[in-house]
Each structure stands twice: as C-alpha cells, then as structure tokens.
Amino acid sequence: MEMEVSRPLRLRCSIQNYDWGKLGEDSRVARLFSRNSGAEIDPERPYAEFWMGTHESGPSFLARGESGGPDSEPLTLRKWILENPDVLGEKVVERWGSELPFLFKVLSVAKALSIQAHPDKELAGMLHKMRPSIYKDPNQKPEMAIALTDFKALCGFVSIEELKDVLAGVPEIVELVGDEDASKVLNAKEQDGYAEVKPILQSIFTKLMSANKEAVSELVSKLKCRLNVENKIRKLTEKEQLVLLLEQQYPADVGVISAFFFNYVKLSPGEALYIGANEPHAYISGDCIECMATSDNVVRAGLTPKYRDVQTLCSMLTYKQGFPEILRGTPLNHYISRYTPPFDEFEVDCCSLLPQESLVFPALAGPSIFVVVAGEGRMQMGSAVDEATVMEGHVYFVPANGEIGLTAGTAGPLQLYRAGVNSRVL
Numbered sequence: 001m002e003m004e005v006s007r008p009l010r011l012r013c014s015i016q017n018y019d020w021g022k023l024g025e026d027s028r029v030a031r032l033f034s035r036n037s038g039a040e041i042d043p044e045r046p047y048a049e050f051w052m053g054t055h056e057s058g059p060s061f062l063a064r065g066e067s068g069g070p071d072s073e074p075l076t077l078r079k080w081i082l083e084n085p086d087v088l089g090e091k092v093v094e095r096w097g098s099e100l101p102f103l104f105k106v107l108s109v110a111k112a113l114s115i116q117a118h119p120d121k122e123l124a125g126m127l128h129k130m131r132p133s134i135y136k137d138p139n140q141k142p143e144m145a146i147a148l149t150d151f152k153a154l155c156g157f158v159s160i161e162e163l164k165d166v167l168a169g170v171p172e173i174v175e176l177v178g179d180e181d182a183s184k185v186l187n188a189k190e191q192d193g194y195a196e197v198k199p200i201l202q203s204i205f206t207k208l209m210s211a212n213k214e215a216v217s218e219l220v221s222k223l224k225c226r227l228n229v230e231n232k233i234r235k236l237t238e239k240e241q242l243v244l245l246l247e248q249q250y251p252a253d254v255g256v257i258s259a260f261f262f263n264y265v266k267l268s269p270g271e272a273l274y275i276g277a278n279e280p281h282a283y284i285s286g287d288c289i290e291c292m293a294t295s296d297n298v299v300r301a302g303l304t305p306k307y308r309d310v311q312t313l314c315s316m317l318t319y320k321q322g323f324p325e326i327l328r329g330t331p332l333n334h335y336i337s338r339y340t341p342p343f344d345e346f347e348v349d350c351c352s353l354l355p356q357e358s359l360v361f362p363a364l365a366g367p368s369i370f371v372v373v374a375g376e377g378r379m380q381m382g383s384a385v386d387e388a389t390v391m392e393g394h395v396y397f398v399p400a401n402g403e404i405g406l407t408a409g410t411a412g413p414l415q416l417y418r419a420g421v422n423s424r425v426l
C-alpha cells in the first residue's frame with residue numbers, strides 16, 4: 001500500500017502504567033493520553049509513560065481516518081513505515097533500515113525508578129540472545145530527559161573526593177563493604193587517573209550491591225535511625241534527605257544506600273540530562289520529555305520490585321566519575337531551542353509560540369515526531385492546502401523532507417516538542 005504522503009499523520013499512542021507513575025489527573029502522561037486517545041482517566045491508576053514511536057512494547061497507531069476507512073484494522077506506525085520506507089529519508093534507511101531509530105516519550109514520575117543502566121550495542125545483542133524474555137531487543141538505549149517541571153535524578157558516580165566524604169560520613173557503608181575496600185578509597189589520590197580508581201570503585205560498589213538481603217535491611221534501618229536522630233541536632237544534607245525519602249519508597253532496598261555513590265541532579269524546567277551506555281542512573285521525581293534509541297533494554301539493580309541483574313549491572317558500568325553535563329538547549333531562532341545529545345539516533349527541539357505567532361520548521365532529511373504539550377493552533381505541510389488543527393495531546397509523524405508550518409491559536413501559547421534523528425548524521 002503505497003500512499004502519497006502530503007501531510008503530517010496523526011498518531012494514537014500507547015502508555016505504560018508502571019507503579020512509579022503519577023496517579024490519575026495529577027499525571028501529565030494521563031492528561032496527554034486522554035486528549036490523544038479520548039480515553040477516560042482512572043483516578044486510581046498510575047500513568048507513568050506516554051510512548052510515541054514503533055517499539056513493540058508500546059506501539060503508536062495511525063489515528064482513525066489516517067489509514068483508510070473507519071472500519072479498517074488499526075495500523076501501527078511501524079507497519080506503515082515498513083510499507084513506506086521512503087518516509088524515513090535515504091540517509092536514515094541506509095543507516096538503520098526501515099526502522100525508526102528513536103523512541104519519544106513523556107514521563108510523570110511520582111516515586112523513584114529503579115537504579116539502572118542501559119547496555120551498549122554489543123552487550124545488548126548478547127543479553128537479548130541469552131535472555132530474550134527480559135532483554136527484549138538487541139539495541140543500545142542512550143537516552144535524554146528534558147525537564148517539564150522540576151526534575152530530580154541520580155546519575156553517574158560522584159568524584160573520588162566526594163566518595164571519600166561519603167565513606168567518612170556514612171559508617172554503615174564501611175560496615176557493609178569492609179575496612180580494606182574503604183581504606184583503598186580513602187587512600188586514593190586526587191591525581192590518580194581513571195585506570196587507578198576504576199577497580200577500586202568497581203570493587204566497593206559491587207560488594208555493596210551484592211550484599212545479602214538481611215545485612216542490607218539491617219544497615220538501611222540503622223542508617224535511617226541515625227539520620228532521624230541527627231536530624232534533630234543538624235540540618236541533613238540534600239543527599240541524606242533524599243536517602244530518607246528513598247527509604248520510605250523502597251524500605252530495606254540496597255538502592256537506598258547506593259544513592260550515596262551517585263550524583264544528585266536537580267533540573268529546572270528546560271534543562272536536560274543525557275545518559276550514555278553503561279552509565280548508572282535513576283529518575284526520582286517530576287515530569288519530563290524523554291527521547292532514546294528504539295529500545296527497552298534496562299539492567300536493574302535496586303529500587304525496584306522488578307527483576308534485578310546485579311552481576312550484569314556491576315560488570316557493565318564504565319565507573320566514570322563526576323557530575324554529568326546539563327544541556328539548556330541551543331536557540332535556533334526566536335521560537336525553537338535544540339537539545340543535541342552526543343548520540344546519532346536523536347535530537348529534540350522545544351518550540352513555543354505566543355498566540356497567533358507563526359513559524360516554519362525547515363524540511364529535514366529524516367523523519368520527525370511532534371507532540372503538542374500545551375495550547376492549540378494549526379499545522380500544515382509544505383504548500384498543501386490541507387491544514388490540521390493541533391491541540392494538546394496531539395502527536396504527528398512528519399516524513400523526511402516535509403516542511404512544517406505552525407500557527408498558534410488565539411487562546412494561549414502553543415508549546416510542542418519535536419524528536420528527530422540527530423542532524424549531524426543527516
């Protein structure tokens with residue numbers, strides 16, 4: 001079924017109701033999904049992730065009327081792209097075949113996600129082969145989160161200086177990992193390079209993560225008691241406050257203690273964080289736009305009721321140390337800011353228009369997905385006479401080489417995000 005694609009295609013998208021999601025109307029994901037699909041919001045249910053793309057675990061469909069008559073079977077975006085690979089553009093097909101290389105999401109996080117890392121391409125292929133029921137695809141999954149609200153996360157290991165402070169200030173960790181490993185950290189010198197520090201950090205972190213359940217549970221409760229007592233005589237550090245919060249969410253979990261090893265990242269709206277392969281992280285709270293390579297491979301090791309693969313996690317990590325780079329978006333013009341992570345699969349534009357302002361997104365050699373997160377307006381592709389009304393919750397697939405015109409309505413500002421293949425490869 002070849003069809004002339006002369007306008008953006010509206011998509012009906014999927015959600016994930018993971019238990020860490022915000023409940024009912026409080027969830028941005030629920031509100032977008034309800035406007036996207038017409039579904040009612042269940043106030044008792046967590047709405048965690050809104051998925052826009054082609055991954056089998058949460059496919060997007062062409063909205064009714066886009067794929068033929070009203071009675072035709074719902075057609076997935078993936079199937080439609082396979083039948084019309086030209087919509088990806090030549091360069092994308094050359095590099096990734098007939099697959100959309102990125103997956104676009106909105107997240108509403110009420111409580112911490114698991115401590116996790118995503119495998120690189122080689123490891124992903126191996127894990128998928130060995131355990132296809134857990135690692136469902138053979139792809140790497142670099143990702144980027146752009147804060148829509150204040151957004152908190154743990155990401156990457158703290159510097160060696162900070163780690164020394166942690167060991168000096170958190171006796172429970174030393175108790176768990178032993179004096180020998182602790183003293184190796186304390187004796188590490190500032191000028192020691194990655195090669196010297198990596199084995200020390202790997203050894204102490206692996207010991208912590210693989211400690212037995214009873215020992216962990218006992219130490220977490222010790223830690224909690226100590227912090228609650230000290231809270232009466234001094235102001236706890238932000239990290240200590242976070243640890244108490246994590247303990248409430250995941251009592252007796254090793255992730256509570258391991259939080260001391262990671263950088264505590266607090267994003268303001270508009271700031272973004274990107275995470276490469278084999279870097280540990282855990283989102284803690286807030287709403288964000290997320291983009292990643294089309295994959296759902298997660299290796300988890302804490303703060304989760306799901307399957308834990310501690311051995312894989314501890315051996316795959318890079319153990320790079322230091323605070324992650326924060327992106328603030330590069331203005332392309334008055335209306336658009338671009339977030340460019342160091343990954344080929346994707347980039348994200350944030351676009352804001354005041355009432356009745358107009359803008360043209362120049363044609364790109366790759367495909368795009370647009371999601372409207374606020375306001376309403378009109379969208380048009382190229383010189384087509386067809387204009388689509390766009391509003392909050394609408395999602396559109398725009399084929400390669402499609403130029404998009406946007407005009408905000410009269411009611412309020414129009415805000416949307418565009419995900420596309422990183423321009424550096426187009």
Ligand SMILES: [Zn+2]
Nearest residue numbers: 116118143281
């Ligand atoms: Zn992740």
